[in-house]
Amino acid sequence: MPKSRRAKLVSLTKVSKKTKEQKGAFINEVQENADKWQYCWLFEVGNMRNSHLKTVRNLWKDSARIFFGRGAVMAKALGATPEEEHKPGLHKIAQQLKGQVGLFFTNSSPDEVTEWFADFHPPDFARSGNKASRTFIIPAGPIMQQHSDPPEPFPHNEEPQLRKLGLHTTMVRGVPTLEAPHTVCKEGKTLTPEQAQLLKLIGVKMISFKVGLRAYWTAETGVVTQIEVEQVVEEKEGGEDEDAAMTN
Template sequence: MPRSKRSKLVSLTKVAKKTKDQKNVMMKELQEHSEKWRYCWLFEVGSMRNSHLKTVRKLWKDSARIFFGRSAVMAKALGTTPEEEHRQGLYKLAKQIKGQVGILFTDTEPQEVIDWFADFQQPDYARTGNLASRTVILPAGPVMRQYSDPPEPFPHNEEPQLRKLGLTTSLNKGVPTLSVSHKLCEKGKPLTSEQAQLLKLIGEKMVVFRIGLIARWDSTTGEVVQIESLGIVSLQDKSNRDGEEDAMSE
């Protein structure tokens, strides 16, 4: 007997997989750009946020091309062995493409690239599972929104949400108020969903989006230079990666 259509389960979180044709297109683009630009950089991201990566793309759109997608596809496009490499020496870079990394093609001089990415940082709100970068204690009294200038108390209609997230607040003259101080989070410990939401509500940004350069391939020599650690991507950043992935470059 055929199954009733009314009993069919539909997943609302299902994401369409990339087709073979789409992967081939990306591989072809990577190979074409490896022939167009002098340098190919491999980079990693700390505290990944698509919005900030789009900012980097925009700022470099006239002088570079950025790819951030499936590492296996990018590695295969460049070739991970001397026999498979698309251009001389590229396999030395390709074999390092693992995990959440991206590729940047550019003609910009290396020191300028290094200096730019060392300086680029974008503070953002932490998410569930991120490690608290500092201890936050809410003092007794009105619960304040720190992102306001000057800070201002929460409105009365948000008091139920604050209580739901773990604060023992009460309304005092229409203002959500703590009778005693509350330790919201402790430095070095993973954040719960409730803690992450509270930090965002009060305006406390605990993570920093950064891009760390790993290695650089030079098309004129075929050589790959490893980039010494700049301290851009911390161990905490690496452990807190979200698994977000952009499809590929614009």
């Protein structure tokens, strides 16, 4: 009897690799933008969220071009040595393309770019492996959702989920309630999956999406200027890698 098609095993982890043509097109696109714009910035992303990076791309869509993804391919496009570099000086940017970094091409002045990114740090929910930015304690009494203003108590059907995440709740007039305060997390401590999920459920944002500008190349002179700024990439335990190539 022939095998049923329904019995066929399909791997859900298999991801198609980029073809040589796709990589070649990506390299050409990076090089074309290096020819087009006055400045090429190297940036680093802290607490990576695709949604926030898309916001940056949308806000700069008329005055910049962003590449974020495979550092090795971007480095190849720029040229990692003086002999291979696409334009004079670009190898100094290519050599720093490691980790969650990207390229930002623009004609805007360095002062304008640095000022804009210094002001752009939208808050977001922490994930497992992030460090708590502050101590958060749920007070005794009805457990409140902070998504709304003013906060509202959790509905009764959420109590099983709250108990699953470590809260010792009781029902008082149909509202999940704590008899004593509960410390969800302490400042500087790494968040567990349960802590991160509970903070999101309650509506507490512990992190900020940040873009750290590391250096910029000036087309006119070929000079690369390093930028000394605060570290934006947090060391995470068991964090997720979002290294999918993206352009605006």
